[in-house]
Amino acid sequence: MKNIAxxxxxxxxxxxxxxxFPLLARMVRGKPLAYLDNGASAQRATAVIDAVDDYERxxxxxxxxxxxxxxxxxxxxxxxxxDKVVAFLHAASRHEVIxxxxxxxxxxxxxxxxxxxxxxxxxxILITHLEHHANIVPWQMVCEQTGAKLKVAPMDEHxxxxxxxVEAMMSERTRLFACAHVxxxxxxxLPVRRLVAAAKARGxxxxxxxxxxxxxxxxxxxDLGCDFYAFSGHKLFGPTGIGILYGRESLLxxxxxxxxxxxxILTVSFLKTTYNGLPYKxxxxxxxxAGVIAFGAALxxxxxxxxDRIAAYEHDLLAYATRRLLEVPGLRIIGTAADKAAVVSxxxxxxxxxxxxxxxxxxxxxxxxxxxxxxxxxxxxxVPATARASLAFYNTTDEIDVLVKGLHRVREVLGA
Amino acid sequence: xxxxRDLYQEVIIDHSRRPRNFRELPQASHRADGYNPLxxxxxxxxxxxxxxxxxxxxxKGSGCSISTASASMMTESVKGKSxxxxxxxxxxxxxxxxxxxxxxxxxxxxxxxxxxxxxxxxEFPVRVKCASLPWHTLKAALEGExxxxxxxxxxxxxxxxxxxAR
Numbered sequence: 018m019k020n021i022a023x024x025x026x027x028x029x030x031x032x033x034x035x036x037x038f039p040l041l042a043r044m045v046r047g048k049p050l051a052y053l054d055n056g057a058s059a060q061r062a063t064a065v066i067d068a069v070d071d072y073e074r075x076x077x078x079x080x081x082x083x084x085x086x087x088x089x090x091x092x093x094x095x096x097x098x099x100d101k102v103v104a105f106l107h108a109a110s111r112h113e114v115i116x117x118x119x120x121x122x123x124x125x126x127x128x129x130x131x132x133x134x135x136x137x138x139x140x141x142i143l144i145t146h147l148e149h150h151a152n153i154v155p156w157q158m159v160c161e162q163t164g165a166k167l168k169v170a171p172m173d174e175h176x177x178x179x180x181x182x183v184e185a186m187m188s189e190r191t192r193l194f195a196c197a198h199v200x201x202x203x204x205x206x207l208p209v210r211r212l213v214a215a216a217k218a219r220g221x222x223x224x225x226x227x228x229x230x231x232x233x234x235x236x237x238x239x240d241l242g243c244d245f246y247a248f249s250g251h252k253l254f255g256p257t258g259i260g261i262l263y264g265r266e267s268l269l270x271x272x273x274x275x276x277x278x279x280x281x282i283l284t285v286s287f288l289k290t291t292y293n294g295l296p297y298k299x300x301x302x303x304x305x306x307a308g309v310i311a312f313g314a315a316l317x318x319x320x321x322x323x324x325d326r327i328a329a330y331e332h333d334l335l336a337y338a339t340r341r342l343l344e345v346p347g348l349r350i351i352g353t354a355a356d357k358a359a360v361v362s363x364x365x366x367x368x369x370x371x372x373x374x375x376x377x378x379x380x381x382x383x384x385x386x387x388x389x390x391x392x393x394x395x396x397x398x399x400v401p402a403t404a405r406a407s408l409a410f411y412n413t414t415d416e417i418d419v420l421v422k423g424l425h426r427v428r429e430v431l432g433a
Numbered sequence: 434x435x436x437x438r439d440l441y442q443e444v445i446i447d448h449s450r451r452p453r454n455f456r457e458l459p460q461a462s463h464r465a466d467g468y469n470p471l472x473x474x475x476x477x478x479x480x481x482x483x484x485x486x487x488x489x490x491x492x493k494g495s496g497c498s499i500s501t502a503s504a505s506m507m508t509e510s511v512k513g514k515s516x517x518x519x520x521x522x523x524x525x526x527x528x529x530x531x532x533x534x535x536x537x538x539x540x541x542x543x544x545x546x547x548x549x550x551x552x553x554x555x556e557f558p559v560r561v562k563c564a565s566l567p568w569h570t571l572k573a574a575l576e577g578e579x580x581x582x583x584x585x586x587x588x589x590x591x592x593x594x595x596x597x598a599r
Contacts, residue, residue: 369497371472372441375557379437388473401473401495430441431498432450 029326035411037062037318048381051416056201056229056360056407057385058251061315065255068314072307079303081280095306098313099296102261105316106246107237112266112295116309119260120228121151123247124195126262126299127224128155130272131245132193138164141190143221145183145207146172146397147200150390152226156195165192172397176203176352184215193222198230202391202405203352204335204360206230213242222268228252232409233331233358235324238263250308254409255315259308262299269295276301327410331359334408338417342406345424347433351403359408362389365424368433370402376430377404380423382416439553440560441498444506449498454491454508463577467494467570469562474500478570485515490571497563503551504567510548516575522548523568530554530564 035041038060043050052060072094078087080095102114117123132142142156146169153167160167168191170183178196187194194216199206209225216223224245227236231248238246245268250259264272274281274292278301283291292298319327338361342348347366365373374386385405388395395401406420427433458464458479467476474496481489490512492504507526511519525542527533532555541549554564 369472371474371497371560371563372499375440375560376437387471392473395473401475430437430446432446 029322029330029410031330031411031413034322035413037064038411039063039066041411045381045383046379048379048419051380051382051412051419053406053408053412053416053420054383054385055232055409055412056252056389056405058257059232059254059409060411061256061311062254062318064318065311065315068311069256069307072310077306080306081297091306094310094313095304098309098316101313101316102263105236105320106261106263107239108263109239110266113263113269115262115264115269115296115299116304117247117260117262117299118258118305119249119251120226120247121155121260123245123260123262124151124224124226125155126275127193127245127247127264128159130275130299131222131268132156132159132165133162134273136160136163136165136192139190140165140192141168141188142166143168143170143183143186143191143194145170145178145196147176147178147203147205147207147391147394148195148197149201149226149228150392151228152195152197153393156193169393172205175354176200176205176394177354178205178207178212180208180211180215183212187216187219187221189219191216191219191221193224195224195226198225198227198236199233199358199360200352200391200394201229201360201407202362202389202394202403203354204357204362204407205352205354206234206356206358209243210241217242229358229360232319232327233324234328244268250312250315253312253315254319255312256305256308259305259312266295269299272299274298274301278302280304322410330410331408334412334414334417335359335361337414338406338408338420341417341421342424345421345428347428348424351398351400359412360405361407362403362405364400364403365427366433368427368431370404372431373404373424373427376427377420377423380419380426382420382423384420436553436556440557442550442553444547444550445498445502448502448505452492452501452505454505454512455493456491457493458489458491460489461491463574465570465574467566467573469496469500469566472497472563474563474566476500476504476567476570478504478567478574480571480574482516482575485517487511487514487516487519492567492570496566497560499551499554499560499563500566503564506548506550507567507571510546511571519571519575523572526551526568527565530561532556 040060076090078091080092099114170186172178213223223243225243227246227248231253244265246263251257281293281298281301283293349364351362370386387402461479462482463480476494479491490508
């Protein structure tokens, strides 16, 4: 057993963490905000807001272009953020970290640059049933372009994906296996290490959609062994419009550029263009410089708080939320995997999630309602939509209590 | 909480829990499917037109309380009306739920009758589509549009391979 001092040491003060996020102090419809929609987009720490402000006020110029001081400063800040991502993901080198707009763009890049040139009619791409549309549609598009087939591994009624079932669908025609690290709609944590190992043993490339995982747990891409890992900045307390594609260097080297333009070239003539090396080969055009720099500040912030401490705190918060929600008559949790991140999707008797969302908004509670860009998941459970509370380390048990109170109000208003 | 009750009036709750004319209409002369991809609301509207009059109308589908109540009350309102009257009612209803600026300070058009309970919807911009989906679907049915009606035509047809926020 840990002694008290150690327990205290391993936790953080949530009220103090909340002070780092100015938006959390605002009122909504006359009530204190309870922001429980972090899976859609998380809030920004002051350190992130300040990083944007400082860059815009003092350092802005285009990067990788000028010999003047400002350009060098901007380039320095931008590339320093790349080093932070390398450290955050435990990537092997700077060549493996590509700045993109978000998870969606990262997956599209892999579909078009890695897969499209090598896919032949009859080849297969394997995903799972619980994927976000961003990890379905880009593969469908490349299948249409090449005649390849999209295969879908099942999930069970708890929202769990079993490695055996996935492995059984890996064939000699499978060219890529892609899955979420954490399901956005259900919170399920997938056994990605084992899945990647199974794919690797068959020579199948792997992509992990980490959008919902990185805010909740430490990620080590070398330990996972995956070939690609994608995530977005704004779910990790950074800005929107910036995301990361991690790719194994040996694969990225072989992939053609995805978009052409400035920064991704070494020399251009009308006869022949030679491409830049990694990672710039995949970063055509002037990027979201302020976004990248602020994202670097978000990584610093999260690292300082400590993802292991975040995971421990959220584990308890999820247990509390699950217990309290199940006390609401008629409430059914959608997604009951044994291993879950801090996400609770639910339906409440015959109340439509859209009505739940509107009534909760009146209590100052922000939740996501809808199909969560995961319509196959909704179909699997036979519901058109769910309400979803997705938690971050700055959420409190008090906010869960306000949510529960709001759900009683929903029952009262709708007679549900 | 008075403004929450402006939206969720008792009549609306009643129609959402016990929708009227909630069935298929085998003798329908017109039908159309409506879909709101943002919230997954679906409505199929069946209409029987005799001469110039809507002699019967019914709907099926699933949706939130606002869209279900709107569909239910719409069927009651348009039954027996001429196509021209239905068109006019559509316009008035649309003005009511979108809170058209030039109509805002005016009294609710008397021809709306019971539909006036939807006046609270204009304060909830994201819910306007819930209330108007059945009406757009009815209009499509009467105009004989073949493709399903969507509240998000531009969004749903843009195929950049991605989703919205997770």
